[in-house]
Amino acid sequence: MSARLIDGKAAAARLLQEVAQDVAEVRARGIQPALAVILVGSDPASQVYVRNKLRRAAEVGIRSLSHELPADLEQIELLALIAALNANPEVHGILVQLPLPPQIDEAAVLQALRPDKDVDGFHRENVGALALGQPGLVPCTPAGCLRLLQDQLGDLSGRHAVVVGRSNIVGKPMAALLLQAHCTVTLVHSRSRDAAALCRQADILVAAAGQPGLVTVDWVKPGAVVIDVGINRVEHAAGARLVGDVAPEVAAVAGALTPVPGGVGPMTIALLLHNTLSAAQRQHPHAVAT
Numbered sequence: 556m557s558a559r560l561i562d563g564k565a566a567a568a569r570l571l572q573e574v575a576q577d578v579a580e581v582r583a584r585g586i587q588p589a590l591a592v593i594l595v596g597s598d599p600a601s602q603v604y605v606r607n608k609l610r611r612a613a614e615v616g617i618r619s620l621s622h623e624l625p626a627d628l629e630q631i632e633l634l635a636l637i638a639a640l641n642a643n644p645e646v647h648g649i650l651v652q653l654p655l656p657p658q659i660d661e662a663a664v665l666q667a668l669r670p671d672k673d674v675d676g677f678h679r680e681n682v683g684a685l686a687l688g689q690p691g692l693v694p695c696t697p698a699g700c701l702r703l704l705q706d707q708l709g710d711l712s713g714r715h716a717v718v719v720g721r722s723n724i725v726g727k728p729m730a731a732l733l734l735q736a737h738c739t740v741t742l743v744h745s746r747s748r749d750a751a752a753l754c755r756q757a758d759i760l761v762a763a764a765g766q767p768g769l770v771t772v773d774w775v776k777p778g779a780v781v782i783d784v785g786i787n788r789v790e791h792a793a794g795a796r797l798v799g800d801v802a803p804e805v806a807a808v809a810g811a812l813t814p815v816p817g818g819v820g821p822m823t824i825a826l827l828l829h830n831t832l833s834a835a836q837r838q839h840p841h842a843v844a845t
């Protein structure tokens with residue numbers, strides 16, 4: 556058996572097309588959706604992520620404001636910028652690219668965002684809304700994974716989903732979304748006993764551990780749908796390469812599998828722009844077509 560490759564690029568392109576149409580409608584009603592992106596320091600991977608986000612925003616008609624700040628920025632200066640963006644009615648979404656330099660308290664910065672502009676969904680108000688099943692902004696990567704799973708399987712109800720990784724950014728919100736979709740959910744993490752046996756029970760396996768090749772063939776039930784969130788830079792004689800958390804041999808047993816790159820990554824950016832649009836719509840309900 557050989558797994559179907561889940562084409563995240565194509566799924567993201569479809570979603571971006573829908574976002575572009577809805578952005579055009581909102582603009583026709585006099586609202587220009589806008590996203591502020593804050594990058595502190597010059598981490599090369601973060602610079603690439605930010606560049607991609609800004610490019611895609613322009614493609615769907617979302618205005619972006621890029622704030623590139625020095626690595627030695629004081630926390631108080633960053634909080635002042637966030638306060639100004641929170642108060643600016645022409646800015647609907649604010650994204651602070653992580654990680655932040657060590658002198659800045661990441662949690663304090665994320666809690667300073669106005670929850671209805673927190674397009675990454677990391678503010679405790681949005682985290683709480685997700686846990687309670689109430690409307691709010693949902694973290695982009697797990698929201699993208701959920702869409703890919705629903706494209707593959709339709710109704711997820713009753714399926715056993717195992718999520719490897721319990722970070723606030725991916726693992727925990729992924730588990731909350733799968734629970735909301737009526738899956739039976741198991742969270743596996745670095746202290747779990749016999750991760751392989753737990754994962755082998757999964758109809759849906761989401762790997763988000765940041766460990767190259769962690770999920771091997773003996774972790775996967777034949778026919779399972781496997782979502783590989785991992786993005787790991789591995790050095791080779793021929794240069795650096797990006798690999799996921801799932802070993803390539805898993806393609807022989809899984810029913811469907813996301814590639815790295817070209818799987819979850821493109822969906823994350825599409826969901827960010829989707830969140831920016833919905834933030835603008837919620838802030839200006841009159842600009843939404845009825």
Ligand code: NAD
Pocket residue numbers: 696719720721722723724725726743744745746747750763764765766769784785786787819820823
């Ligand atoms: P993290 O380091 O914050 O969390 C990793 C989690 O994996 C932890 O909860 C840890 O308990 C668990 N873990 C680590 N080793 C394990 C093991 N051997 N067995 C079981 N569990 C283990 O990472 P993160 O921010 O959640 O990111 C995870 C991966 O996803 C990284 O590779 C990251 O680059 C990638 N990522 C990709 C996207 C995307 O758009 N595709 C977005 C965010 C993160």
